[in-house]
Amino acid sequence: EIVLTQSPGTLSLSPGERATLSCRASQSVSSSYLAWYQQKPGQAPRLLIYGASSRATGIPDRFSGSGSGTDFTLTISRLEPEDFAVYYCQQYGSSPTFGQGTKVEIK
Amino acid sequence: QVQLVQSGAEVKKPGASVKVSCKASGYTFTSYGISWVRQAPGQGLEWMGWISAYNGNTNYAQKLQGRVTMTTDTSTSTAYMELRSLRSDDTAVYYCARDGLFGSHAFDIWGQGTMVTVSS
Numbered sequence: 001e002i003v004l005t006q007s008p009g010t011l012s013l014s015p016g017e018r019a020t021l022s023c024r025a026s027q028s029v030s031s032s033y034l035a036w037y038q039q040k041p042g043q044a045p046r047l048l049i050y051g052a053s054s055r056a057t058g059i060p061d062r063f064s065g066s067g068s069g070t071d072f073t074l075t076i077s078r079l080e081p082e083d084f085a086v087y088y089c090q091q092y093g094s095s096p097t098f099g100q101g102t103k104v105e106i107k
Numbered sequence: 108q109v110q111l112v113q114s115g116a117e118v119k120k121p122g123a124s125v126k127v128s129c130k131a132s133g134y135t136f137t138s139y140g141i142s143w144v145r146q147a148p149g150q151g152l153e154w155m156g157w158i159s160a161y162n163g164n165t166n167y168a169q170k171l172q173g174r175v176t177m178t179t180d181t182s183t184s185t186a187y188m189e190l191r192s193l194r195s196d197d198t199a200v201y202y203c204a205r206d207g208l209f210g211s212h213a214f215d216i217w218g219q220g221t222m223v224t225v226s227s
Contacts (some may be wrong), residue, residue, distance in 0.1 A: 001169075025161075033211060035213040035214070037152075039221050044215060044217035044218065044219060044220055045144075045152065045202075045214075046204055046217070047213055047214060047215045050213035050215075051213075054211070056215060057215075065113040088151065088152055090152075090210055090213070091208075092206075092212060092213055092214070093211060094166065094210065094211065095154070095166070095168065095169075096142070096157075097125075097152070097153065097154065098144075098149045098151055098152040100149070101152075
């Protein structure tokens with residue numbers, strides 16, 4: 001099983017600031033089968049990024065993903081009030097796994 | 108629009124079984140798979156398994172092998188997840204999500220979630 005470790009656990013930032021979230025895999029993620037999701041309280045997760053760097057339909061361009069192999073990053077260029085949420089990375093190979101999540105909170 | 112609509116909340120006693128449904132609309136059901144994901148209160152996301160809506164092939168998380176069964180009814184575009192021998196640590200919100208025909212696809216559409224509470 002591929003273990004995904006996200007850091008930091010919590011990120012305290014102000015609206016307008018840049019957020020950088022990290023996801024490290026215990027072994028190489030094949031074909032960049034790496035996705036990022038956003039989850040707000042009481043809601044289902046929402047797909048933001050797939051294939052490590054492709055934005056899902058309707059996702060604003062302030063969200064970007066990068067990385068390959070075992071190290072991946074989600075960047076939110078300028079935080080909007082609606083971006084404060086929990087973010088999960090996921091590898092979606094044959095047996096998908098999720099990271100433990102990074103909470104982006106208002107400073 | 109493309110959506111997955113799940114059945115309502117359930118309360119079960121330890122040792123019982125639960126069956127959650129997930130009805131798809133707005134896309135060709137048999138061209139995709141369905142994964143099931145659960146989230147215990149205050150915790151992260153746990154993938155439970157996948158089923159192909161085309162041919163019924165399944166891939167279950169090792170942790171749940173023997174306790175979980177996933178099925179589909181193509182006549183109603185509905186996927187089902189049954190979990191048996193329920194324990195208190197099965198208390199969670201259960202989500203269905205659209206996956207690839209062969210798996211290995213990001214989960215682009217999610218159901219609204221079904222709360223399952225296991226309590227004596």
